[in-house]
Amino acid sequence: MSSQAVTLADVAVEAGVHPSTVSRVLSRPQLIGEPTRTAVHAAIHKLVYTPNRAARQLAGGRVGAIGVLVPDITNPFFAHVVRSVQQGCRRNGLTMLLADTDQREADELSEARALAGSVDGFVVCSPVAATQQWLQVVGTAPLVFVNRRANGVASVALDQQAIIELGVTHLRAAGHRSIAVVRGPHSYWSSRERDRVVRRLPGLVTYGPVRPDFEAGIALATDLMRSNVTGVLAFNDVQALGIVAGYRAAGRSVPRDLSVVGSDDIADAAMSDPPLTTVAAPVQQLGDAAFDLLARLLAGAIERPEITLPVTLTVRASTLGRSSTSSTNSIATKGNHR
Amino acid sequence: MSSQAVTLADVAVEAGVHPSTVSRVLSRPQLIGEPTRTAVHAAIHKLVYTPNRAARQLAGGRVGAIGVLVPDITNPFFAHVVRSVQQGCRRNGLTMLLADTDQREADELSEARALAGSVDGFVVCSPVAATQQWLQVVGTAPLVFVNRRANGVASVALDQQAIIELGVTHLRAAGHRSIAVVRGPHSYWSSRERDRVVRRLPGLVTYGPVRPDFEAGIALATDLMRSNVTGVLAFNDVQALGIVAGYRAAGRSVPRDLSVVGSDDIADAAMSDPPLTTVAAPVQQLGDAAFDLLARLLAGAIERPEITLPVTLTVRASTLGRSSTSSTNSIATKGNHR
DNA sequence: CAGGTCGGTGCAAGCGCTTGCACGATGCCG
DNA sequence: CGGCATCGTGCAAGCGCTTGCACCGACCTG
Numbered sequence: 001m002s003s004q005a006v007t008l009a010d011v012a013v014e015a016g017v018h019p020s021t022v023s024r025v026l027s028r029p030q031l032i033g034e035p036t037r038t039a040v041h042a043a044i045h046k047l048v049y050t051p052n053r054a055a056r057q058l059a060g061g062r063v064g065a066i067g068v069l070v071p072d073i074t075n076p077f078f079a080h081v082v083r084s085v086q087q088g089c090r091r092n093g094l095t096m097l098l099a100d101t102d103q104r105e106a107d108e109l110s111e112a113r114a115l116a117g118s119v120d121g122f123v124v125c126s127p128v129a130a131t132q133q134w135l136q137v138v139g140t141a142p143l144v145f146v147n148r149r150a151n152g153v154a155s156v157a158l159d160q161q162a163i164i165e166l167g168v169t170h171l172r173a174a175g176h177r178s179i180a181v182v183r184g185p186h187s188y189w190s191s192r193e194r195d196r197v198v199r200r201l202p203g204l205v206t207y208g209p210v211r212p213d214f215e216a217g218i219a220l221a222t223d224l225m226r227s228n229v230t231g232v233l234a235f236n237d238v239q240a241l242g243i244v245a246g247y248r249a250a251g252r253s254v255p256r257d258l259s260v261v262g263s264d265d266i267a268d269a270a271m272s273d274p275p276l277t278t279v280a281a282p283v284q285q286l287g288d289a290a291f292d293l294l295a296r297l298l299a300g301a302i303e304r305p306e307i308t309l310p311v312t313l314t315v316r317a318s319t320l321g322r323s324s325t326s327s328t329n330s331i332a333t334k335g336n337h338r
Numbered sequence: 339m340s341s342q343a344v345t346l347a348d349v350a351v352e353a354g355v356h357p358s359t360v361s362r363v364l365s366r367p368q369l370i371g372e373p374t375r376t377a378v379h380a381a382i383h384k385l386v387y388t389p390n391r392a393a394r395q396l397a398g399g400r401v402g403a404i405g406v407l408v409p410d411i412t413n414p415f416f417a418h419v420v421r422s423v424q425q426g427c428r429r430n431g432l433t434m435l436l437a438d439t440d441q442r443e444a445d446e447l448s449e450a451r452a453l454a455g456s457v458d459g460f461v462v463c464s465p466v467a468a469t470q471q472w473l474q475v476v477g478t479a480p481l482v483f484v485n486r487r488a489n490g491v492a493s494v495a496l497d498q499q500a501i502i503e504l505g506v507t508h509l510r511a512a513g514h515r516s517i518a519v520v521r522g523p524h525s526y527w528s529s530r531e532r533d534r535v536v537r538r539l540p541g542l543v544t545y546g547p548v549r550p551d552f553e554a555g556i557a558l559a560t561d562l563m564r565s566n567v568t569g570v571l572a573f574n575d576v577q578a579l580g581i582v583a584g585y586r587a588a589g590r591s592v593p594r595d596l597s598v599v600g601s602d603d604i605a606d607a608a609m610s611d612p613p614l615t616t617v618a619a620p621v622q623q624l625g626d627a628a629f630d631l632l633a634r635l636l637a638g639a640i641e642r643p644e645i646t647l648p649v650t651l652t653v654r655a656s657t658l659g660r661s662s663t664s665s666t667n668s669i670a671t672k673g674n675h676r
Numbered sequence: 677c678a679g680g681t682c683g684g685t686g687c688a689a690g691c692g693c694t695t696g697c698a699c700g701a702t703g704c705c706g
Numbered sequence: 707c708g709g710c711a712t713c714g715t716g717c718a719a720g721c722g723c724t725t726g727c728a729c730c731g732a733c734c735t736g
Contacts, residue, residue: 007692008692018715018716019692019716020694022693024715027695031714033713050455051692054392054401054455054456055392056693058390058393058396058723059695060695060721076414082411082436086437086438095452096437097435115433116388117392245608267552267606268605271611272606272611273610273611346723356686358724358725361722362684365724369685370685371684390721390722393691393721394722396690396692397691397723398691
């Protein structure tokens with residue numbers, strides 16, 4: 001296994017102590033006398049000793065690793081979450097095992113099963129499998145859901161109601177009367193949650209479920225063009241950009257022919273043509289909160305908080321009033337993410 | 339650790355055989371007789387047995403995991419590479435340990451060191467640390483570099499010369515006479531490689547080194563506006579989009595005031611305003627090739643091929659001839675990645 | 677039909693580390 | 707000044723798995 005030559009025993013010899021002493025210096029330093037501790041540390045540095053994770057785990061200690069599952073790492077939304085989780089890991093000397101489930105439910109659980117036993121806990125983004133299944137797979141290992149609330153599971157999610165309300169209110173305020181909300185895949189908690197909100201709001205047209213990707217957005221554009229919808233709240237930014245692209249390809253214009261509101265505020269939203277009005281998600285916070293939650297559970301916390309993060313509306317040029325309002329278009333607004 | 343209750347020994351009891359037999363069924367099935375094998379498999383399924391990775395590794399077998407290091411996972415270019423590597427992992431029942439080095443050289447090696455001994459091999463994207471250091475850190479573990487060629491290390495990289503030539507030739511053909519090439523960080527192999535190519539090409543202005551991100555692109559725009567440059571080849575798409583944004587923010591227009599060519603052809607390139615002309619990198623192939631290479635090394639191959647992948651020019655609307663040429667703008671061209 | 681082969685399985689020795697326990701050496705108390 | 711906490715360290719038993727080796731019976735060959 002690589003250069004893994006130097007073991008704890010080597011360090012022990014070098015420092016002239018028993019292996020167990022070295023082990024203790026590493027795990028519970030306060031148990032060891034000052035002089036010995038120093039000597040051991042010196043030996044560790046001299047030999048460039050790196051503990052063998054497998055052995056450590058096998059002996060019953062912590063693994064020092066967490067598993068992160070995402071439906072699609074190329075989706076910037078998840079990439080950001082992953083990144084801030086990873087930063088948390090680095091700060092705490094943990095390793096991150098990442099699996100991309102490719103949005104397939106079966107893979108989600110099988111990946112988790114493969115990882116269980118190799119990690120101390122899980123952060124799972126937008127899980128689709130049933131909560132029961134998850135609890136069964138992870139057993140007693142701490143589990144944090146991102147972007148899905150579930151009974152008995154710690155989670156950090158976006159305020160889905162606010163997403164719908166901010167988007168719709170903005171469109172209404174701009175004078176739109178025929179407003180569509182695009183539903184996401186029913187397997188997503190966020191999608192189901194939004195459906196619930198939409199149902200309570202009068203006068204909305206719904207489309208979908210439509211996959212939250214660019215291609216699906218393009219396809220959806222065709223349907224939208226055939227309708228009398230003038231304002232649409234997409235399921236996320238990537239899909240929204242697809243709608244825009246679909247319109248552009250058909251010679252139509254956003255926002256002239258259709259006002260589009262996205263959701264997430266990924267970097268592309270500010271760079272697209274036109275810049276996308278969107279309900280901004282605090283991605284960095286999402287990841288940070290998820291890691292914190294997991295870290296706390298790992299440390300022995302027993303509550304399972306269900307954190308809801310607020311969202312904000314970022315108005316750009318993809319929405320336009322039916323009457324005459326002018327639109328904002330500034331790269332300065334981009335500052336709010338990251 | 340989690341629900342990890344059922345061990346190989348349990349399976350052995352259930353199947354009425356010796357633990358070692360179960361082990362062999364899993365690792366070298368052909369050694370075991372058909373009837374026994376079936377019985378063991380039945381027991382495995384019945385008990386929902388999942389091998390303990392740590393124990394397996396400790397016992398000297400394969401770890402069944404590879405380490406992947408990227409400078410920035412939120413960069414779509416790397417996200418795609420990671421994703422196709424991950425797909426390779428899934429197909430081969432491997433686990434992927436991912437670390438985001440945040441573009442810091444120190445973190446690169448320390449992450450690698452932490453991972454060494456927990457993985458069978460490494461895929462390292464755009465490494466900045468010296469080859470010597472890398473070889474030392476990974477020891478005898480297989481190592482594959484992505485986007486950097488190095489003596490004695492298997493690698494898969496893009497044809498940097500073609501990137502420069504395609505970009506510059508395109509700009510020249512459009513009638514530009516004052517063309518700038520933006521240099522990337524000197525720590526990048528790709529950047530140094532491009533510098534070498536640029537040096538051989540007459541009449542080019544260089545800028546930078548400039549960080550390959552959006553903000554740096556915006557900042558660079560200011561410099562560009564003060565010059566008489568009319569065409570620029572950015573270090574990558576994200577930076578290019580930054581340049582475009584910088585121009586827009588200053589009330590200037592791309593491509594009217596400046597033709598911009600990016601590099602990578604990330605999804606955003608097709609969605610931006612204006613859609614970005616760019617030298618397209620075969621990201622999927624990059625990841626696939628990297629995984630294949632590593633898999634082959636893992637399987638015992640001894641050659642260390644240095645694969646160079648070809649790039650192609652995707653013309654969109656961010657470049658314009660100084661005379662009168664018309665520009666392309668079609669979402670159809672997006673089809674070439676993924 | 678005996679001796680040799682060989683496929684199939686059991687056996688046991690670890691891999692590197694953690695940790696409960698035992699034990700020697702201090703230092704304190706009465 | 708002796709006995710007893712107390713602190714610091716050594717000891718050894720595994721954690722769950724792989725693997726070289728030994729072994730046994732069935733098969734093949736002459």
